Amino acid sequence: MTTDRSILVLPGGGYGMLADHEGEPVAEWLRSLGWSARVVRYPVLTRHPGPLDAVRAEVAAERAAGARLVGVLGFSAGGHLAGHVALAPDSSPEQRPDLAILCYPVVSMLRSTHVGSRENLLGPDADQAAREAVSLERLVTPHAPPMFVWHTVADEAVLLGEHAYPLAAALASSGVPHELHVFADGVHGLGLAHGEQAEPWPDLCARWLARFA
Template identity: 65%
Template sequence: MESSHVIVLPGGGYTMLSDNEGEVVAERLRSFGLSAGVFSYPVQTRHPGPLDAVRAEIRRARSAGVERLALLGFSAGGHLAGHAALAAREHDDERVDAAVLCYPVVSMRLATHRGSQDELIGSDADGRLRAATSLDRLVTPDAPPFFVWHTAEDEAVPVEHAYLLGQALAAHAVPHALHVFAEGEHGLGLAEGSGAAEQWSRLAAEWLRAQGW
């Protein structure tokens, strides 16, 4: 495995893994000269099942020689990527060097996108569990750099999620980029033919290179 690597986590509301957010994305990253692969994390599994699986995959990549590791996730996979990036710093071999979140589910406390919430933590989750799984509540000054993009038209996961994370990253002086494109529905994947959002993969690759990839 290359010394720098990107693990792609597809979305799917924690119930499935979306094809248009998996291998085609890894192929695009490889076309930019980046090492990338897709990780099929467990779905229809309560927290912390998916998180533990990603942590194990990070450890595996580290043991294979990866020195710089990024997680790139979409929607629910974006939530999982952010969660692993923000919650796994206790063990050095689980650390993440950068996170790229694509129209991510960020808050488990908002009334929007209940599907992912119910699947991951249950409809009866209490306030403490909701806070403990909300990315904006997990940001600390030692968090890794983040690249986040969303669309203003997203109705399934409203752009408020991205703004909450951006505000938290800014409040803790965490290096980040936040792109909000005017047009585009949820689940765009590579966003080919979707206007300005189509440039996200190039922007993310350039950003990763600036981080040392």
């Protein structure tokens, strides 16, 4: 499908691998909504800023190809990367997406959960300053793009209270348009969440995306 609205899909995998169920099936769903969509196989087991630079280049490439709107959608560590691309302070205008969808995202590199993502991205000995520099809740400004975020209370791998909630609070404080949807049940890594309590999230997201038609 050719359209001037494009979304780049970033699977999760702790910055150590890429989860297939969070890739092409999600891109197919986005295409069914009338968006161009493709999976970005960003580099893993690669230190910062390697993944960030790779996806920023893909956003710029979409713009150069004629996309009027470019979004990013990521899961878990891919959610962190999607948020980082949206919030990185040193990005050029063509590298910044117009919207971001974060699914059970890793947000903070200062917290105790999902240490693997942090160590794969920053190394095992990253200091406080390095961890703060890639913690999304520290990067939000009033200029951040609109965001759609969802998570589950039952997620024990990436705790809601350590990740999605602090991000939503920062977005609210900065007046950034956003939605946060929280479902009670569901383990980490649900993808499209077929048959799960979180199964409504794609419909909720589709309605949100319709605002950008």
